[in-house]
Amino acid sequence: MTKLKIGTRGSRLALHQARLVETELRSAFPSLETEITEIKTSGDINFEEDISRIGGKGIFVKEIEQSLLSGETDIAVHSMKDMPSALPSGLVIGSVLKREDPRDVFVSADGRTLEQLGGKGRVGTGSIRRKTQLLFRFPDLEVVPIRGNVDTRLRKILSEDLDGIVLAAAGLNRLGLSERITQHLAQNYMVPAPCQGIIAIECREDDRETRNFISAITHPDTEIVAVFERSFLETFGGDCQIPLGCCAEIHLGKISADSVFIDMGEKAIFRNTWKCDAGKASAEGSLMAKDLMKRAGL
Numbered sequence: 001m002t003k004l005k006i007g008t009r010g011s012r013l014a015l016h017q018a019r020l021v022e023t024e025l026r027s028a029f030p031s032l033e034t035e036i037t038e039i040k041t042s043g044d045i046n047f048e049e050d051i052s053r054i055g056g057k058g059i060f061v062k063e064i065e066q067s068l069l070s071g072e073t074d075i076a077v078h079s080m081k082d083m084p085s086a087l088p089s090g091l092v093i094g095s096v097l098k099r100e101d102p103r104d105v106f107v108s109a110d111g112r113t114l115e116q117l118g119g120k121g122r123v124g125t126g127s128i129r130r131k132t133q134l135l136f137r138f139p140d141l142e143v144v145p146i147r148g149n150v151d152t153r154l155r156k157i158l159s160e161d162l163d164g165i166v167l168a169a170a171g172l173n174r175l176g177l178s179e180r181i182t183q184h185l186a187q188n189y190m191v192p193a194p195c196q197g198i199i200a201i202e203c204r205e206d207d208r209e210t211r212n213f214i215s216a217i218t219h220p221d222t223e224i225v226a227v228f229e230r231s232f233l234e235t236f237g238g239d240c241q242i243p244l245g246c247c248a249e250i251h252l253g254k255i256s257a258d259s260v261f262i263d264m265g266e267k268a269i270f271r272n273t274w275k276c277d278a279g280k281a282s283a284e285g286s287l288m289a290k291d292l293m294k295r296a297g298l
Contacts, residue, residue, distance in 0.1 A: 003033040004213065007064045007073035010038035011149040013171050017199050018077045020097060020174075024217040032213065037073055039064045058084050061202075065091060068202065074210050076202040080195035080226060081168075085234035087202070095201040095214035099222045100170035102197040102247050104130060104190045107172075108164040108182035109157050114138065121163035124156055130166045132243035132262040133190045136269050150175060166190075170197035191245030191260040191271075194229035198222055221250045224281045228255055231285030236261075236293060246288070253278050259288060261296050270296040 004025065008018035015036070022034045042059040060082040067073045068091060080096065087093070106114050106123075114123070119138040124146040125131055131143045146156050150171045157165055164182065172178050201214045225248040232246045243264065248257035257274045272292045276284035 003035055004075065004210065005073045006034055006036045007039050007067045007076045008036060008078075009041055009060065009064070013150050013175055014077070014079075016174055017079065020199065021075075021077050021201060021217070024097065025213060028216045029213060037067070039067055039073075065202065068204055074203065074207065075214060078200045078202060080198040080200035080230075081193045083195070083200060083202075085230055090205050091202055092205045092211075093200050093226075094203040094211045095218040096222045096226050097199040097201075097217065098219040099225070100173055100197040101184075102192045103169045103187065104166055104185045104192055104196075105169045105172065105181045106164050106166055106183040106185060107154065107157065107180050109162060111182060112163070113183045114164075114185075117141075117163055122161065124153065124160060124162045124165040125167070126153075127166075127193070128241070129193055129243045129245050130190065132264060133245070133260065133269075134166065136262060137189075150177070154180065168192070168196055187247055187258050191258050192247045194233045194244075194246045195226055196247065198226055200226070224250055224278050225255065228257065228281040228285035228288075231282045232257075232259065232289045235286040235289035246285075248274075248285075250278050255281060255284065257285075257288060259292050261292055261298075263296060268296075 006018050006022060008014045018036050022036065025032055025034060041063045061078055064076045065088055068076050069088065120140050122142045122144050123134060124144045126145055126147040134141055134143055144160060144162060146153055146160065146165065153165055153167060156162065169181065169184060172181060203210045203214060228248045229246050236244060243262040246257065246259040248255050255276050255278050259272045261270045270292060272288060272295065274288040
């Protein structure tokens with residue numbers, strides 16, 4: 001292989017993540033040439049519509065996956081939380097980088113935390129998972145739907161006259177914007193989306209040469225928690241259209257995880273914690289999902 005072609009979305013964060021992958025690959029294989037190709041996805045084109053109305057998570061990856069299948073690119077770099085639980089036939093997740101901070105954060109207009117808003121005010125988020133967890137804690141909040149890349153959402157604090165927004169710590173940290181964070185939301189306060197903070201590298205299943213390259217930069221512990229959380233997601237049948245969270249961590253060969261599901265019709269929140277051996281990540285992620293579904297009467 002003379003050059004590895006990398007497909008990615010064109011946002012500042014997506015390009016930064018692709019360059020992180022590029023740096024890791026060049027460090028492992030100094031003679032390897034790489035080339036980044038920007039690909040506009042449906043989610044980038046329909047940037048004002050609600051995600052659940054225009055196809056769910058797949059809107060951020062479909063066109064990039066098509067470029068993989070056609071041979072236009074060799075690997076695709078994604079924010080793993082944007083990936084549906086089922087991949088197109090012929091594609092696999094070949095590698096993951098070390099996970100960034102998976103937590104959600106509050107970025108305030110004036111330095112106040114959510115508690116200091118007094119449970120009131122206008123808070124922006126495009127995530128139903130974040131919205132429902134916010135409203136369960138602060139039922140008098142006005143949650144304003146917003147979409148766009150990180151920079152766009154930060155600008156909307158002013159343009160939409162918001163008291164603040166909730167978004168992922170990982171994106172702000174990677175873009176050098178961590179000073180904008182007013183409040184880190186603990187996992188038992190707001191359970192993150194499955195695989196939030198993880199960069200996934202997708203490739204063709206039959207491309208052994210490329211798979212060998214990217215497997216060399218995989219972060220083993222992140223790979224284990226990704227398997228757990230994606231197994232949870234696949235079993236639950238979750239997408240961004242339902243308020244569902246799951247986040248695992250690994251320590252000394254053991255996984256501990258939190259999950260949440262909110263039934264807004266019944267006005268009920270269902271939580272679960274889980275501990276298991278890391279070697280059983282896939283099976284245990286599925287068991288956690290089934291247990292949470294049982295608790296919720298699904």
